Amino acid sequence: MDELFGPGDQVRTSRVDPPHHTRLPRYARGAPGTVIECEGRHPLPDLRARRLRAEPEPVYAVRFAARDLFGEGDHTVTLDLWQSYLQPAAAREPR
Amino acid sequence: MSGDHDGPAATVAARVRRVEALLEQRGLVDSRELDRALDAFLARASPANGARLTARAWLDEAFRARLLADANAALPELGLSMGGGLQEQRLKVVANTEEEHNVIVCTLCSCYPIALLGPSPTWYKSQAYRSRVVRDPRAVLAEFGFVLDPAIAINVWDASAESRYMVLPRRPAGTGDLDEGALAALVTRDGLIGVAPV
Secondary structure, three states: OOOOOOOOOEEEEOOOOOOOOOOOOHHHOOOEEEEEEEEEEEEOHHHHOOOOOOOEEEEEEEEEEHHHHHOOOOOEEEEEEEHHHEEEOOOOOOO | OOOOOOOOHHHHHHHHHHHHHHHHHOOOOOHHHHHHHHHHHHHHOOHHHHHHHHHHHHHOHHHHHHHHHOHHHHHHHHOOOOOOOOOOOEEEEEEOOOOEEEEEEOOOOOOOOHHHHOOOOHHHHOHHHHHHHHHOHHHHHHHOOOOOOOOOEEEEEEOOOOEEEEEEOOOOOOOOOOOHHHHHHHOOHHHHHOOOOO
16 A cells, blocks of 8 residues: 655544444544654554454654544644544545 | 553552463463563663663763764664664654753653653553643643743644654763763653753
8 A cells, every 4th residue: 555645744534333343443533644754654444343354554653633523632642653543634524 | 552551550450460361371371482582581671771872972072963863873882783673763862952852752642761761651551641732832831840941942742643752851960980880870761851951
C-alpha cells in the first residue's frame, strides 16, 4: 500500500464502529487531525485479529486538538494510526 | 479491545499461569526458555536506562538532537536498545520545553517502553489514568501533585500502535556543576512518563 499522507496533511479518522478488534480508539472516531510523520509499516490489527491476510501498511503519528475530540480542552492528543483508519480531510464525510 | 487491567491481580496471575501450563502441556513453549527470556529482559529493563539517556541529552546537545530525531539509532551509543522483546520496537523521545509539556499513555491497553523505564506502575494500567489523562491531562497531573504552569501547553501521546514513547524532561535549574551520574540520579520514572517534573 502506497503512503497516501505526509507531514502536515489534514486527515479525518473513520467513523465506523467495527464489530471486531481495532486500534482506532473510540474517542478519536470521525475526528479531524494533522499528520506529523509516518512511523513505518505494519499489518492492520483489525485484519490480523480475525486471522485475515494483512499486508504491512503505513502507520502515522496524527495530532488532534482536544477540542476536536472532546468539544473542549486546550491540549493536543497524538495517536499512532494505520492508514486504513484515515481519509483526506477534504473528503465528504460518509453517511 | 485489549483487556481491562483493573481486576484483582491474583485472578489475572492465575489465568496467566493456567495458559502457560496449557502451552507447556501441548509442547508449544518450554518453561525454562520462557523464564530465561523473561529474566534476561527484565534484568536489563530499568528506569536507570531512561535516566542515563536523559542525563546524556542534557550534557550533549548533538546527542540530544540524534535522540529526538531517531531514538532507535541513538540508543546503542549508551549500550541500550529497544530489541529486548519479540521484535525491536520503534521509540520516539518527546522533549519538554519552556512552551510544551509531554505526557504518555496507552488508552487501549498498557503499551510502555519497559526496556527504558522498567515494568510499568499499576496506576499506568488503571482505567482511571488511561481514560482521564487524554481528556483532562492538567487535572490528572495536579492529582499527582504536579501543578503545571498554565502558560505551558500539554501534548498527550497515546501509544495506540507499534511505537513506544519516552518523555525527555527539562533539566532542573541550578544543576550546572553536576556530572552525568549525578544528573541521572535526579531523573525519576514519573518524570520520564511526564506526570512529574524533574
